[in-house]
Amino acid sequence: MSLWKLIKARWGASAGETSDVRLDAVTEALINIEYEHHEIHDGSHFFFNGYQDLASGNVLDFTWLMPNTTKWTHWTWNIDAEDELSWMTYENVLATNPLANVVTPLNNNRNSGTSSGTTMKYELQADIAAANADTDVSGGTLIGSGKTKSGGIFTAGGGSGERDNELILKQNTLYCLRFVAASAGFMNFALRWYEHTNRN
Numbered sequence: 001m002s003l004w005k006l007i008k009a010r011w012g013a014s015a016g017e018t019s020d021v022r023l024d025a026v027t028e029a030l031i032n033i034e035y036e037h038h039e040i041h042d043g044s045h046f047f048f049n050g051y052q053d054l055a056s057g058n059v060l061d062f063t064w065l066m067p068n069t070t071k072w073t074h075w076t077w078n079i080d081a082e083d084e085l086s087w088m089t090y091e092n093v094l095a096t097n098p099l100a101n102v103v104t105p106l107n108n109n110r111n112s113g114t115s116s117g118t119t120m121k122y123e124l125q126a127d128i129a130a131a132n133a134d135t136d137v138s139g140g141t142l143i144g145s146g147k148t149k150s151g152g153i154f155t156a157g158g159g160s161g162e163r164d165n166e167l168i169l170k171q172n173t174l175y176c177l178r179f180v181a182a183s184a185g186f187m188n189f190a191l192r193w194y195e196h197t198n199r200n
Contacts, residue, residue, distance in 0.1 A: 045107070059130070063099050063175065066170060081188075082150070085179050086146070087144075091140055093139070100123045140176065
């Protein structure tokens with residue numbers, strides 16, 4: 001019996017998955033896609049991309065509330081900046097004054113009607129004092145921080161878009177992703193995630 005037949009006999013195929021292995025007809029190489037790509041096809045992958053012009057000392061804050069469910073968010077992000085930026089990611093922060101702008105995340109699968117179960121907001125703040133007045137990070141946990149060089153590209157989240165660098169965010173928890181400009185310039189940002197319920 002082949003290895004694949006043994007696997008099927010033991011575990012079977014889950015709903016929404018094929019029960020056959022696909023092989024290239026010429027090379028007999030296994031045909032597969034990365035897991036994140038599977039989530040795109042499944043309609044469970046979302047993104048929010050944009051840019052922001054920053055004056056020296058400005059703070060761009062994102063707050064992101066996870067739903068109180070076991071469908072967890074697997075997150076990565078990246079930015080590039082015209083000039084130096086500092087960034088911090090905080091877990092379990094307090095929205096003293098909820099941020100002004102609500103994000104409507106887009107589904108990577110444009111044929112899907114599935115929407116994100118998370119709630120993201122953002123606001124450009126004049127300085128760190130104004131940012132702290134709206135989003136109190138003092139009782140939160142700093143889970144990541146860093147600095148971009150002038151003209152640099154930075155990828156985080158985690159780290160790169162690869163699965164071994166993603167963060168799985170805690171349910172029923174408010175996060176803050178904060179960028180602080182060292183001097184005037186623009187930044188581009190790309191936030192990417194999929195929402196997945198563990199099988200076990």
